[in-house]
Amino acid sequence: MKPVIVSWSGGKDSALALYEVMNDERFEVKGLFSTFSKQSSRLPIHEVKRSLIKKQANFIGLPLYEIEMPDKATNEQYEETLGQQFEQWQMQGIQTIVYADLFLEDIRNYRDRLIAKFNMESWYPLWKRDTEKVAEHFLNQGFQAIVTTIDVEKVSEALVGLPYDKEFLSKLPKGVDPCGENGEFHTFVYGGPIFQRQVHVQTSDPFYTMTGRFCHIELM
Secondary structure, X not given: OEEEEEEOOOOHHHHHHHHHHXXXXXXXXXXXXXXXXXXXXXXXXXXXEHHHHHHHHHHHOOOEEEEEEOOOOOHHHHHHHHHHHHHHHHHOOOOEEEOOOOOOHHHHHHHHHHHHHXXXXXXXXXXXXXXXXXXXXXXXXXXXXXXXXXXOOOOOHHHOOOXXXXXXXXXXXXXXXXXXXXXXXXXXXXXXXXXXXXXXXXXXXXXXXXXXXXXXXXXX
């Protein structure tokens, strides 16, 4: 079995990618990794608190590698920091990173170039799957998630904080990807087949980032 580390955002695509490799006899998952803002101790873009990401990993039963980044980190800072972690994994015999990307070629190409610098490889279990079928598969496996972030230029902010389910998908405007692969929305997974027990979360008041473009629901 090939040892792997899974890139973890705490959202539905990461959860489904993890589920796929956990059920693939070719792989042995050695842990998750997430990047956090040094200033806010939140997951960038998703704006979920580090404590909740750690709770997810704990309830899944996998170690979480926490990588801190300064706000507005340059590509050089980002790559140097990740590179240091990659080198540590290599020393442990881990050569493969699993990503949950679906179809954005530029992001995959960037990841692959970065990984190659450290003589490692990447694996994309969800790559080029039909995103409607991915969303359906996620729900059919019994996963539970909440919509934490909305790009208000693409989706109504009234949908933030709703469960990610068939009703939510039916309310998305035409042209919005059902997996939010273009950044239209993000999610937090709190239950499903990868969890030993459910992560209990409560919602509080919404807040905004990027001068009001992104609406987030506070999770507690």
